[in-house]
Amino acid sequence: MIRVLFADKPPNWPRYEGPLSDAIAATGLEAEIVQPGEADPSTVDYIVYSPQGPVQDFTAYTKAKAVLNLWAGVERVVGNTTLTQPLCRMVDQGLERGMVEYVTGHVLRYHLGIDAALAQQDGVWHHDGGVPPLARNRSVVMLGLGALGKACAEALAGLGFAVTGWSRTPKEIAGITCLSGEEGLRAALSRAEILVSILPDTPETTNLLNSRTLTLLPKGARIINPGRGTLIDDDALLASLGVGQVGHATLDVFRTEPLPPEHPYWAHPNVTVTPHIAAESRAETASEVIAENIRRGEAGELFLYLVDRSRGY
Numbered sequence: 001m002i003r004v005l006f007a008d009k010p011p012n013w014p015r016y017e018g019p020l021s022d023a024i025a026a027t028g029l030e031a032e033i034v035q036p037g038e039a040d041p042s043t044v045d046y047i048v049y050s051p052q053g054p055v056q057d058f059t060a061y062t063k064a065k066a067v068l069n070l071w072a073g074v075e076r077v078v079g080n081t082t083l084t085q086p087l088c089r090m091v092d093q094g095l096e097r098g099m100v101e102y103v104t105g106h107v108l109r110y111h112l113g114i115d116a117a118l119a120q121q122d123g124v125w126h127h128d129g130g131v132p133p134l135a136r137n138r139s140v141v142m143l144g145l146g147a148l149g150k151a152c153a154e155a156l157a158g159l160g161f162a163v164t165g166w167s168r169t170p171k172e173i174a175g176i177t178c179l180s181g182e183e184g185l186r187a188a189l190s191r192a193e194i195l196v197s198i199l200p201d202t203p204e205t206t207n208l209l210n211s212r213t214l215t216l217l218p219k220g221a222r223i224i225n226p227g228r229g230t231l232i233d234d235d236a237l238l239a240s241l242g243v244g245q246v247g248h249a250t251l252d253v254f255r256t257e258p259l260p261p262e263h264p265y266w267a268h269p270n271v272t273v274t275p276h277i278a279a280e281s282r283a284e285t286a287s288e289v290i291a292e293n294i295r296r297g298e299a300g301e302l303f304l305y306l307v308d309r310s311r312g313y
Contacts, residue, residue: 002031002294003043005061008050008070010035015283020048023284023291029298046294047085051076058082065297068290070281072148073228074307075201087307091147092289094282102226102278103152103196104159106250110194110222111138111161115248135160141192143208144199144227145171145178146313148279152198164188168204189216194224200313201228211236220247226278229254234265241270252278 006013006020013035024031034044036053041060049055050070058067059082066086069077074089109115112132120126132138138161142153145167157163157175164177166188171178179188185208189195195217199205209223210233223246225232234255240246250272251265257276265271293303307313 002029002045002298003039004031004033004046004048004294005039005041005044005055005064006033006035006048007053007055008048009052012050016048016287019283019287020290023287024294027291027295029291029295031294046297048290049077056080056082058085061085066293066303068293069307070286070290072279072281073201074313075228078307078309078312086303087309088293088303088305089307089313090281090286090289091305092281092285094285095279096148096151098282099148099198099226099279100151100155102252103198103224104155106224107140107156107161107194107196108159109250110224110248111135136162138162138193139164139191140194140196141166141188142176143188143195143197143231145173145176146198146200149198152196164191185213186216189213190218192217192221194222196224196226197231198227199231201230202312206230207233207236209233209237211239214240214245217246220244222247223249223251225249226252229257238264238268241268246270248272250274252276 006016020033036055042062044061044064047055047061047064047067048070049067064085066088067083069087069089072090072095074087077083078087140156140161140163142149142163142165145153145165149165150173153163153165153173153176164179165171165173166179166185168180170180199208208231214236237246237249241249248270252274253276259265259273265273289304296303
């Protein structure tokens with residue numbers, strides 16, 4: 001019988017117990033699912049892993065065929081020197097749809113000027129600003145064209161927005177203007193009326209939006225960051241907001257979470273803070289991905305969403 005270790009925070013186990021057991025059973029495999037401390041680590045075949053869970057040293061898991069991450073991001077584990085097993089990131093339909101809904105909702109909020117409308121419920125008929133342009137005349141830029149970025153870019157293009165995507169390496173996506181590299185980044189930022197960042201956390205992306213790159217944006221650009229908090233130089237963004245170079249920022253991720261009460265983002269009139277809610281793995285759909293990778297491991301097939309550790313994602 002296959003032994004699977006569920007190594008997330010204990011309070012999350014009740015959410016996964018039924019869906020994970022059912023998903024593995026649906027593959028035709030027999031598995032025992034245990035939690036840390038319930039079995040000898042050397043007997044574990046697969047580790048269902050969360051960076052917030054109790055397992056951080058993988059040395060004793062000598063039999064484990066793979067570490068199956070519950071999160072889309074792997075930056076908190078990919079550099080772990082005790083990790084010698086294959087590492088798979090989570091790409092799950094529930095997480096993807098959550099990200100798409102968050103991004104499209106906030107893009108439409110900016111595009112339609114909803115914040116301004118909500119601030120003008122004062123009994124005065126404010127019509128001097130005119131109507132917003134059609135989506136086809138609004139330039140939206142997506143930084144990151146991985147599974148989540150691609151899904152968001154395609155959804156926005158489906159709504160009619162003029163979408164440009166940027167990635168470190170060249171991509172081709174129907175209906176999306178795809179740019180890459182340093183020159184492509186400058187070109188992308190220069191047209192970003194609304195900028196969405198869904199890049200992974202790597203040394204190359206740390207502080208990608210900084211005092212230099214923020215000046216490339218059109219004056220008054222809006223920023224949405226549901227990707228990683230390290231992508232933005234906080235001091236540079238606050239300075240850009242202060243002079244109107246950036247008109248508003250909606251931030252879902254931060255270097256320190258929860259965001260400390262004294263952080264200037266909380267009180268800034270042109271910053272919207274959301275508490276890391278853009279996308280989260282759903283137990284039912286995430287369990288299906290985990291079960292499929294266990295099936296693949298047992299069949300000797302290639303794992304889904306295997307992490308390239310040289311790239312960090």
